[in-house]
Structures are given as C-alpha cells and as structure tokens.
Amino acid sequence: MTPADQPFDQPADQPADRPFDDPSDTSLWRPLHQLVAGVDADIAQVYADAAIEGVKPTWVRELLRLYREGPMTITELAEAIGRTHSALSQKVAAMKAAGLVRTTPGPDARTKRVDLTPAARRLAPRLAAEWRATEAALAELEAEIPYPVSKAVADVERALARKSFHERISERLREDPAWRGE
Template sequence: MTSSDPTASPGRWHALHTLLADIDSQIESLYTDRGIEGVRPRFAYPLIRLAHAGPLTIRELAESLERSHSAMSQTIAAMRREGLVASEPGADARTRRITLTDRGRALIPFLEAEWRATEAAIAELDDEAPHPLSAAVTELENALARRPMRERILLHLDGLLPAVGPEAPSTTTRP
C-alpha cells in the first residue's frame, strides 16, 4: 500500500457509534431479562408500526419509518426468522404485505412500554448532559441544510484521489 490505513485510529464518529451500540446492547439485555429471545432493539420500531398501521409492504413500512428499502428488507428477513412477522400476497404478484404473527403481536405491549421508558430515559440523559445531544443534532441538521454532507466530502476529496474513469490517464503499460 502507498498510504496509511485511515481506519487504524478511531474517527470523530467512533465514540457515537460505540455509545449507540452500547445503548442497544443494554436495551436488548432488558428483553432477555424478560425472557424475550431473538428480539433486537431495531425490531421495535417496525413491529409497533405494523401493530398500528396494519399489513404493509416493505416499501410502505420503510417509507413510514424513513428507512431505506434495503435496510427494511433485511430487518424484515431477520424478524421473519424469529417468527415475529409473516408475509401474505399483496395487491399484485410483485408485492407482499408484512403482517405480525401471534408472537409479534404478543410483544407489542412490552415493546410500546419499553419504547416510552427508553424515550424518558433518553430525555433524562439529554437533560443531564452539559451539551444535550438533541441540541447538537439540531445544530448539525441546520449546518447540513446550509451545505450538504456530500458537498463537504467532495471538497475534502479533491486532491486525495488519483483520477479514475474514462478521462483518467492510463496506469497500465503495454509492451
């Protein structure tokens, strides 16, 4: 390699990712303490939405939760493996509607209570911090509205990459 590994030292976002993973792990431990196996915190949002909105396609569910279709498809597959959701034929041959199974439906009261308790705990934590994360997120959203992340990355990317594509000079030699 001609450069040093940029992933060798944690970046500025590493601590936030680690914090969020730790919080998810602690929430998941609440599930297992209550005898709920195979349920991940990321399942709560779509399960609760399905309980309130009825059968939805993956696309409808993803849009309602502001998630990508791909991410929601992966989450649905994981929930299906755990027996939390099933699918039924949709309006046409290409669509399937996702429904809660009896097991998924039975978890909704706990998941809703856990959601509300987690929101209260996060509000308490946010209020306890000298620099609330919610305020920082709002400030970052405002900054990104002024200049999107893509534009910021491109500004720093110029000069860091060798030219690639059809106009790039050839790096191969021919005999």
C-alpha cells in the same frame, strides 16, 4: 511490482519498507457509533432480563408501527419510518426468520405485505412500554449533560441542510491526489 500486486495495506506509491498510515485508526464519530451500540446492547439486556427472545432493539419501531397500523407492504412500512425499501426488505427477512412477522403476496406480483405474527402481537405492548421507558431514560440522561444529544443532532441536520455531507466529502476528495489516482 504492479499496483494490482500491492498488498491492501500498502499503497502502490509507498515503499514496501514504510508502514501504511491507516486513516481509519482515528474517527471523530466512532465514539457516537459506540455509544449507540452500547445503548442498543443495554436495551437488548433488558429484553434478556425479561426473557424476551429474538427481538433486536433496532426492530422495535417497525414492530410497533405494524401493531398500530396493521399489515403494510414493505414499501409502505419503509415510507412510514423513513427508511429505504432495501433496508426494510432485509430487516423484514430477519424479523421473519425470528418469527415476528409473516409476509404474504401484495397487491401485485412485485410486492409483499408484512404483518405481525400472533407472538409479536402479544409482545407489542411490552415493546411499547420499553420504548416509553427508553425515551424517559434518554430524557433523564440529556438533562444531566450540558449539551443534549438531540440538540446536537438537530444542529448537525441544519448544517447538512445548508451543505450536504456528500458535498463536503466530495470537495475534499477533489483535493486529494490519492483519490484522483495520482
């Protein structure tokens, strides 16, 4: 059997009768991802309780920025919130499909301007209230725990400023024979 014929879950250098030790069974940060997903689900439930339909918690920052600043190109909006153009382009498409934003041609043929729909404009003050309530709830939660998540994030950011995550992964991969194809 050639390496290309091996099943995905069976590395080429491992006998077929030996189970594959899948490293994705463990993850130090999976609980963090699950925590954030749970918080987002709770915010979505707040929207459902208030009969606010079609809004995802991950869109609110962009919607509020458009409410405050007015129409922007996708590039301007991405820069305003610190995201990539690609990520914002996909998000704008989803928000447009949900009826929250509309796009019009920008100053040149390659750009689009994004603006809130009237429905999103009416909804924005409620979304701002939810944002304030969420931030207050997070502050309350952080006061209950011995090491606030916001402090942990700041500490991680400082450590990554000293040595990037890319560098940290690359160093380990250079040492791993499976990565080198051996």
